[in-house]
Amino acid sequence: MAADDVLAELAALRGGDLPTHGGRTLAYVYDSALPGLDALAASAHALASSVNGLDPTAFPSLLRLENDVVAAAARLLGGGPGTVGAVTSGGTESCLLAVQAARDARPEVAEPEIVLPETAHAAFHKAAHYFGVRAVVVPVEATTFRADPAAMAAAITGSTVLVVASAPSYAHGVIDPVAEIAAAARAAGVRCHVDACIGGWVLPHAEVAPFDLSVPGVTSLSVDLHKYAYCPKGTSVLLHASAELRRAQYFASAAWPGYTMLNSTMQSTRSGGPLAAAWAVLRHIGPDGYRDLAARALASTRRIVDGIAATPGLRVLGEPESTLAAFAGLDVDVFVVADEMKARGWYVQPQFASGPSPANLHITVTAANDGHEDAFLADLRDAVDAARAAGPPDVGPDVVAFVAALDPDGLTGEQFAGLLAAAGMGSGDQVLPDRMAAVNTLLAAARPRLRERLLVEFLGVLYTPSE
Ligand SMILES: *Cc1c(COP(=O)(O)O)cnc(C)c1O
Numbered sequence: 001m002a003a004d005d006v007l008a009e010l011a012a013l014r015g016g017d018l019p020t021h022g023g024r025t026l027a028y029v030y031d032s033a034l035p036g037l038d039a040l041a042a043s044a045h046a047l048a049s050s051v052n053g054l055d056p057t058a059f060p061s062l063l064r065l066e067n068d069v070v071a072a073a074a075r076l077l078g079g080g081p082g083t084v085g086a087v088t089s090g091g092t093e094s095c096l097l098a099v100q101a102a103r104d105a106r107p108e109v110a111e112p113e114i115v116l117p118e119t120a121h122a123a124f125h126k127a128a129h130y131f132g133v134r135a136v137v138v139p140v141e142a143t144t145f146r147a148d149p150a151a152m153a154a155a156i157t158g159s160t161v162l163v164v165a166s167a168p169s170y171a172h173g174v175i176d177p178v179a180e181i182a183a184a185a186r187a188a189g190v191r192c193h194v195d196a197c198i199g200g201w202v203l204p205h206a207e208v209a210p211f212d213l214s215v216p217g218v219t220s221l222s223v224d225l226h227k228y229a230y231c232p233k234g235t236s237v238l239l240h241a242s243a244e245l246r247r248a249q250y251f252a253s254a255a256w257p258g259y260t261m262l263n264s265t266m267q268s269t270r271s272g273g274p275l276a277a278a279w280a281v282l283r284h285i286g287p288d289g290y291r292d293l294a295a296r297a298l299a300s301t302r303r304i305v306d307g308i309a310a311t312p313g314l315r316v317l318g319e320p321e322s323t324l325a326a327f328a329g330l331d332v333d334v335f336v337v338a339d340e341m342k343a344r345g346w347y348v349q350p351q352f353a354s355g356p357s358p359a360n361l362h363i364t365v366t367a368a369n370d371g372h373e374d375a376f377l378a379d380l381r382d383a384v385d386a387a388r389a390a391g392p393p394d395v396g397p398d399v400v401a402f403v404a405a406l407d408p409d410g411l412t413g414e415q416f417a418g419l420l421a422a423a424g425m426g427s428g429d430q431v432l433p434d435r436m437a438a439v440n441t442l443l444a445a446a447r448p449r450l451r452e453r454l455l456v457e458f459l460g461v462l463y464t465p466s467e
Contacts, residue, residue: 018347021033021368022368023365023366023368023369023372023376024345024346024347025346025347026346026347026348026349026362026363026364026365026369027347027348027349027362027363027364028349028364030226030227030228030230030364030366031230031366031367031368032230032285032293032366032367032368033366033367033368033370034230034285034289034293034367037230037281037284037285040280040281040284041231041232041277041280041281042232042277043280044276044277044279044280044281045232045273045274045276045277046273047276048061048062048065048271048272048273048275048276048277049271049272049273049276050271050272051271051272052269052270052271052272053066053267053269053270053271053272053275054263054268054269054270059272061272062270062272062275062276065272065275065276065279066086066087066275068279068282069087069225069235069237069275069278069279069282070084070085070086070087070237070239072282073085073200073223073237073239074213074239076200076201076204076287076290077196077200077204077212077213077221077223077239078210078212078213078214078215078218079213079239079241080213080214080241082241082242082243083213083239083240083241083242084239084240084242084243084246085237085238085239085240085246086237086238086246086249086264086265087225087235087236087237087265087275087278088235088236088237088238088265088266089234089235089236089265089266089267089270089274090224090226090233090234090235090236091121091123091195091197091198091222091224091227091236092123092126093236093238093265093266093267094197094222094223094224094236094237094238095121095123095124095126095127095193095195095197095222096123096126096127096130096131096266097238097249097265097266098127098162098193098220098222098238099114099124099127099128099131099133099161099162099193100127100131100248100249101220101240101245101246101247101248101249102114102161102162102191102193102248103131103133103161103162103248104248104249105161105191105245105247105248106161109158109159109161110159111134111159112132112133112134112159112160112161113133113134113135113136113157113159113160113161114127114128114133114134114135114136114160114161114162114163114164115136115138115152115155115156115160115162115163115164116135116136116137116138116164117137117138117140117146117147117148117152117164117165117166117169117176118137118138118139118140118354118355119140119145119147119166119169119171119172119174119176119357120137120164120166120169120195121166121169121170121195121197123195123197124164124195133161134159136155136160138151138152138155139151139355139356140355140356142355142356143318143356144174144318144319145169145171145172145174145317145318145356145357146174146175146176146177146318147165147166147176147177147181149177149180149181149184152165152181152184153180153181153184153187153188156184156185156188156190160188160190161190161191162190162191162192162193163181163182163184163185163190163191163192163193164192164193164194164195165177165178165181165182165192165193165194165195165211166194166195166196167194167195167196167199167200167203167211167212168198168199168203168320168321168322168324170197170198170324170362171326171351171354171357171362172317172318172320172324172325172326172357173318173320173321173322173323173324173325173326174318174319174320174321175199175203175208175209175211175321175322177209178194178209178210178211178215178218179209179210179215179216179217181217182194182215182216182217182218183216183217184217185217185219186216186217191219191220191245192217192218192219192220193218193219193220193221193222194211194212194213194215194218194220194221194222195221195222196211196212196221196222196223197222197223197224197227197236198224198227198228198322198324198364199211199228199322199323199324200212200221200222200223200224200228201223201224201225201227201228201229201290201294202228202294202297202298202322202323203322204294205290205291205294205295205298206294206298206321206322208321208322213239213241218241219240219241219245220238220239220240220241220245221238221239222236222237222238222239223236223237223239224236224237225237225278225281225282226274226278228293228294228297228323228366229278229281229282229285229290230281230285230293230366230367231274231277231278231281231282232274232277232278232281233274234271234273234274234277235274235275235277235278249264249265250262250263250264251263293367296367296370297323297365297366297367297369297370298322298323299370300323300365300366300367300369300370300371300373301320301322301323301324301325301365301369303373304325304363304365304369304373304376304377305320305325307373307374307376307377307380308325308327308377308380311377311380311381311384312330312384313329313330313331313332313384313388314327314328314329314330314332314380314384315327315328315329315330317357317358317360323364323365323366324362324363324364324365325362325363325365326351326357326360326361326362326363327360327361327363328358328359328360328361329359329360329384329387331388332384332387332388333387333391333392333393333437333441334350334359334360334361335350335359335393335436335437335440335441335444336386336387336390336391336392336393336437337361337380337383337384337387338350338361338436338437338440339387339434339435339436339437340382340383340384340386340387340390341379341380341383342434342435342436343383344379344382344383345379346376346379346380348361348362348363349361349362349363349364350362350436350440352440352443352444352451353444354448359444392437392441393435393437393438393441394438395438395441395442399422399442400441400442400445403419403442403445403446403450404445404446404447406446406450407450408447408449408450408452408453409453411450411453411454411457416454416457419442419454420458420461422442423438423439423442424438424439425439431461431462443455
């Protein structure tokens, strides 16, 4: 097939996606709205995508780029003279490695535990699952959704290898009391990780309490470049306060006949593309550029949050301090509001009820929303009115009861196929219905363990090549 035709086919497929630019997709994507940034990143990516970060002595350009990027992150986030780090493929890998390093630095602990606020990112549950570590989940303060430092301190035991705080949490965009949590960890001689994956490139420019490596007791911090550093997908930084804290993250193996394996992260072969693209974007935007982008995203969030708070039928959850927010419905079904927003060209992200947090809609605001807040708020008001008029989705009470009664561990293929049909789902590329409120209502009726099972089953259906 001719190269042009291949690209045309790809472009046509991309046409079916949510827009990644323009501020209408309020989760998953981050748009600086800076002209030329995509082209720069793509060119830098192309220059380095065939080099392999596996061996920094063979490709010293990547070594230099990584040290530059880590140094930039350390400068921004309170690093001291001994601060070191690694560039990873994303926030999840950074969080996984923070847990793995903490576990492996304490081989004497037979049953290692990590202490998490219930609002911590799911990546820490993934780490617990992958690395055989127990997640000790601590309730947050029920109205602010912030971690409760006294409860966190009380949860630390002799088996604790890591305590986690978020700056901010993904779901509600609130910042945990990092100083108090880190002090408790330090007093117990335990590591403390700050998950600044989403907020790390914004919060240094916001008026918030100290949250970074300058806080005594904070031993590591994760910050994603593919979020508010506006880099292409595939880069995050994991910082450690010292080389000694990082050592257990590294992996070496001479137990095979090939070259002695030596890895700084979970990957072996590592494309230079994402790193080079991130390096180029950081250099191009620069500290002043990021200050401006952060100020605009923060101001835009403030205007949007104030507008939501003033919208009859909606309630903002907690007090968002960064560029994320979550809002619940007072007299409207938020899943229907999400569908109504979708019909108006906006993606807002449904979040199920969890602990003290009711069902809500999450928004991630970027610099691209600056100046367009009124358009969003006007459509949101209309969407809420339409949702109120429509009422909750018509899912038969028998179907809800059937779902609620399913046994997650005994779920059969037949039961799942029946559910897909009941939810109005098709197959192949057309699997999702236009309106998701009924599906979300069914999923909300499922207990968390069952919801996990149902969605895993669903993912298996999605990732099945058509004949
Ligand atoms: C996005 C995010 C992560 C995980 O990052 P990925 O890049 O999606 O793997 C972890 N923690 C927080 C707070 C996040 O927002």
